[in-house]
Amino acid sequence: MLKLQLLIKRIVDFVASLLILIGLSPFLIAIAFVIKTTSEGPVIFKQQRPGLNKQIFEVYKFRTMKPGSETMIAGKEVLSDDDRITGIGKYLRRFKVDELPQILNVLRGEMSLVGPRPQRIDYLDQYSKEELKRFDMLPGLTGLAQVSGNIYLNVEERTQKDLEYVKNYSLLLDLNIVLKTIGVVLFGEDKFQSKHKGE
Template sequence: MQKAIKRLIDIVLSLIVIVVFLPIWIIVAILIKITSKGPIFFLQDRPGQHKKIFKVYKFRTMKPGSDKMVKGQEVMKDDDRVTSIGKFLRRTKIDEIPQTLNVLKGEMSLVGPRPERIASLEEYDDKISKRLNMKPGMTGLAQVSGNIYLGLQERYKFDIYYVEHFSIWLDVKIIFRTVGVVLFGEDRYVDKCLVNLNSSQRGASL
């Protein structure tokens, strides 16, 4: 029942975001085109639920061909591969908005483990593979728990906790916390986790 409610929330909120933010889509598209050569959108294959491959949509924030310059390299804060407008889009998370299309198509959810590169699957063990038991999300538990300050294994722990303790109420808390992260930055939420990973009890307040 909760999965059906989750899907309904995904559809309704995605449609609202697309309609409300349509002017921003247009403005961002124009800025991307006039500040750098290349397409407006960046599409990349990512593993979804049960390893099903899909193309994730994002506004392009990097120079054309940057994903091939240093294959698999993480994008750092002052990465010169990122365009001028791209830095703003990344900081405000606006580059992620097109993923509402993935949500409408049923490939992603608003909340869930963030989709990783296909190459990352080679490093998954049985425990980490649990993060693939649910659809990947536009935001997730790790992303509202000090994301940029977490190591990869720490993020996986948050993802696995989410999959094992999924509830609509947890989704609601993550969505509201995501708004806070966008408005006030990730620094504010370091060491203010919504859950206690060492306990089955769900923790902190928003």
């Protein structure tokens, strides 16, 4: 049953990501133009992340930070008032538009629309045997942690949400997360943080 659901999940990922890329291509081109003309640096930010079975792949995002700002302290989230974020970057991050290039990762089979978020490589040696189970599934464009508060959760809490997703995976759970993701984009992560806090 699980194998069948994972097969359906992959088919949905491929078809949906292809349609999204085609449908949003004018919008994506416009965003790329704005990024290029309003700040120095590349349009796309690339970074290696561990995926399914810890295989390393290159994740894509629209660049939202000033050149040279990619160095981050492990466990420290980049907040909306961070002065390293570009002017347009604040809006791209608020409405999750910066994540849209990862649709290409989904199309290529490196990611799924829903799954544990791909973490930085330098976290790998910090995971316990239980936490390594996050790599039993493809990382996702959105996930359970992203609809449970995300930046308002610490690293441990987000990891537990990712493990909860892997343990309880179903197509129905994916659908639930996709619908809640729409709510996060429209109303902000803080609304879901207060709603889900303490779960």
